[in-house]
Amino acid sequence: MTDLVMVLNGPNLNLLGTREPEIYGATTLDDIAAMLHDQGQALGITVDCRQSNHEGHLIDWLHEAGARKALAVILNAGAYTHTSIALRDAIRAVSVPVIEVHLSNPAAREAFRHVSHVSPVAAGVIQGFGAGGYALALDAAARMRQGKN
Numbered sequence: 001m002t003d004l005v006m007v008l009n010g011p012n013l014n015l016l017g018t019r020e021p022e023i024y025g026a027t028t029l030d031d032i033a034a035m036l037h038d039q040g041q042a043l044g045i046t047v048d049c050r051q052s053n054h055e056g057h058l059i060d061w062l063h064e065a066g067a068r069k070a071l072a073v074i075l076n077a078g079a080y081t082h083t084s085i086a087l088r089d090a091i092r093a094v095s096v097p098v099i100e101v102h103l104s105n106p107a108a109r110e111a112f113r114h115v116s117h118v119s120p121v122a123a124g125v126i127q128g129f130g131a132g133g134y135a136l137a138l139d140a141a142a143r144m145r146q147g148k149n
């Protein structure tokens, strides 16, 4: 049985490619999913990529990751990062390491993006590296599996 990594994307990330490309780049979420599937295959990791504009879906999927004993969750919660205590609680409620990812670097943007409710309960954070940040996160998950982190 291969290890599972769930990649959960929050609101507005379905619009990647056309949404503020000067901030988020031209890569679509489908491109990212395809890249991660290939990378996962090379690493012996099954990658399950999802996106929802609804907070509750992200919470349900975190619970699912716990029930499926996922190796890790890669989470870009979009703007819910800055608002959702329910998401933070869900991360604490499951014993799966969560790697927080942002395409942009929220710390270098508006003040309201400087607060993350996810970071204090995340295993680590990768932000500011565009779509490549997801690849870095999957590598981090693979390294965690080998006890290298």
Ligand code: DQA
Pocket: 011, 012, 013, 076, 077, 078, 079, 080, 081, 101, 102, 103, 104, 105, 106, 113
């Ligand atoms: C984002 C950063 C968030 O502040 C923003 O609300 C997003 C995308 C990112 O990937 O850079 O939707 O999570």
